Amino acid sequence: MKGIFQQPVPHTHDWNEAYFITVGEVHFSVRQQSFTASAGDFVYAPGSVPHGFWGASEQPARVLIFDAPAHTGIFFKRVSREVKDLPRDLPKVTGIAEATGIRFTKPI
The missing domain is CATH 2.60.120.10 (Jelly Rolls)
Incomplete structure (x- = not known):
């Protein structure tokens, strides 16, 4: 990570x-x-x-x-807890971002 x-x-x-x-x-x-x-x-x-x-x-x-x-802390706590293997878990990062109000302007 x-x-x-x-x-x-x-x-x-x-x-x-x-x-x-x-x-x-x-x-x-x-x-x-x-x-x-x-x-x-x-x-x-x-x-x-x-x-x-x-x-x-x-x-x-x-x-x-x-x-x-202060909202971003929720995103980083969830990523730290739920994302264990990159790049395989990139869809999890996108899902966590959407759930916490972050919108990527281009694909990750």
Whole structure:
């Protein structure tokens, strides 16, 4: 399971999400904008706006993710509990996402 969400598939959800980069660089796609954020930068993705991100530095990046209201935790708890074998269990990830209000904007 380690590493499955190192690059979240572009997605939407109804709640707001924000990111504070503490270490490294992270490439973001928010709406139709693509940019790289570095340690100390804050990125905001309003609810219902397509977004995704992935590491952009050679060393692992660290990011604090804020949800308002906090719904994403339910998704990650279920994935941790129910998804054991990838890529075989990818349909489970899609089902958990749909059940928790996350809509992938392209297939995973």
